[in-house]
Amino acid sequence: MLKQLREKRAKLVAEMRGIIKAAENEDRDLTAEEQTAFDTAQASKADLDKRIDRLEGLEASEAALEEVVPAASRRASIQRPGGDPAAREFENMGEFLNAVRFHPNDQRLEFVEGVGAEADENGPRAEMRMDNDRQGGFMVPTQFRSTIMSVSPQDALVRPRANVIPAGSSPDAGITMPALDQSGSNPGNVFGGMTFSWIEEGGDKPETDAELRGVSLVPHEIAGFVTVTDKLLRNWQASAAFLENLMRGGVSAAEDYAFLRGTGVTKPLGALNAPVLKTVNRQIANQIVYLDLLKMTSILLMRGGQPVWSAPQSALIWFGQLQDPEGHYIWKPDARDGFAGTLMGYPLRWNNRAPALGSKGDLLFADWSYYLIKDGSGPFVAASEHVKFTSNKTVVKIFWNVDGAPWMNAPFTEENGYEVSPFVALDVPA
Numbered sequence: 001m002l003k004q005l006r007e008k009r010a011k012l013v014a015e016m017r018g019i020i021k022a023a024e025n026e027d028r029d030l031t032a033e034e035q036t037a038f039d040t041a042q043a044s045k046a047d048l049d050k051r052i053d054r055l056e057g058l059e060a061s062e063a064a065l066e067e068v069v070p071a072a073s074r075r076a077s078i079q080r081p082g083g084d085p086a087a088r089e090f091e092n093m094g095e096f097l098n099a100v101r102f103h104p105n106d107q108r109l110e111f112v113e114g115v116g117a118e119a120d121e122n123g124p125r126a127e128m129r130m131d132n133d134r135q136g137g138f139m140v141p142t143q144f145r146s147t148i149m150s151v152s153p154q155d156a157l158v159r160p161r162a163n164v165i166p167a168g169s170s171p172d173a174g175i176t177m178p179a180l181d182q183s184g185s186n187p188g189n190v191f192g193g194m195t196f197s198w199i200e201e202g203g204d205k206p207e208t209d210a211e212l213r214g215v216s217l218v219p220h221e222i223a224g225f226v227t228v229t230d231k232l233l234r235n236w237q238a239s240a241a242f243l244e245n246l247m248r249g250g251v252s253a254a255e256d257y258a259f260l261r262g263t264g265v266t267k268p269l270g271a272l273n274a275p276v277l278k279t280v281n282r283q284i285a286n287q288i289v290y291l292d293l294l295k296m297t298s299i300l301l302m303r304g305g306q307p308v309w310s311a312p313q314s315a316l317i318w319f320g321q322l323q324d325p326e327g328h329y330i331w332k333p334d335a336r337d338g339f340a341g342t343l344m345g346y347p348l349r350w351n352n353r354a355p356a357l358g359s360k361g362d363l364l365f366a367d368w369s370y371y372l373i374k375d376g377s378g379p380f381v382a383a384s385e386h387v388k389f390t391s392n393k394t395v396v397k398i399f400w401n402v403d404g405a406p407w408m409n410a411p412f413t414e415e416n417g418y419e420v421s422p423f424v425a426l427d428v429p430a
Helices: 004-024 032-065 093-102 141-147 187-191 231-232 236-261 291-297 313-319
Strands: 163-165 175-181 212-217 220-229 279-283 307-310 346-350 364-366 371-375 380-384 392-405 423-427
Touching: 004 032, 093 231, 093 236, 093 380, 093 392, 141 392, 212 371, 212 392, 220 231, 220 236, 220 279, 231 392, 279 291, 307 313, 313 346
Parallel strands: 163 371, 279 423, 307 346
Antiparallel strands: 175 212, 220 392, 307 364, 364 423, 371 392, 380 392
């Protein structure tokens, strides 16, 4: 698969090179058709780059799992018997949860990977102990963390398309991302406060300063609970896939909802509540018509990227009735191919985490590359038999830290005074 993607990318690069070479050989700029072809190839290449990076990262992770890493005991005095070394990894997520619940002294929870030279007189240092979290949970092993936290575009709207900042060495510390302050109606703000003027020979150059601002992100904790029977948890071979899917779906849904609709108070600031959001008043209450789409597309910040529409599934009936000014259906499906899957040439995602049809933000047109996600520590897992002790059930808690917010704090005003934004939502009628 990776080889095929690389070959596709190489063909796109050759196509782009051919377009530029043809224009340069004739000592001219690109024609409109050539520019369109070049931009299309460039967008396709950007998409392939992301897919290739994900697969290369996955292959690197899989290769790392095969490496032999010595494990050191927390108690330096322990001597291992001869024979094969003890297992250091769990077979799957179900076995890990089984150990957390029923075998908290399992050596795989007790051992610290990669610790050796860093040990002090009291034994190996414990910064990386799986149960070192102050809330008593066990950190999910690395090989399962990617399973839970990495979601495909079909499962989540925001994370696969946003700019994700890794947790880092101080995972829950706040971070401030600098950016030019390009808000306001002053044309100079297009260049972040810099102004330009023509000067005569020998004239004084005008003083100008770039205006900077920051987007501060502080990972907030989010937790989820699920109750499972002890019998199911003991049968970890059968329950592994079920529990992994349950956690992955829960993590995906909780984050996606916050990135879309969060208030920014002890949680991420969602795009629908951010000052950067531009809204368009719909023509008819509780409906979506062709003019609504035109207005939304006209004020999207178009700087490359890969913007995507998102709407609740209940909006499908109005998309199916879209008509142009001459009364022709423009999104009508057929029995073979179904719906087109795009609006105004951009992908459409059904998003039932969006507000209800007719509400502000039910239809959203967004370039999520302008959204920042800061991962923190976790995810962690804890299991308690006490809450449901008489029912022979275990409450499993998963918790992690994350924050998110749009990179821009206001719509962008073009040099001609026209205001655009990477986040455009349909609102109620005026």
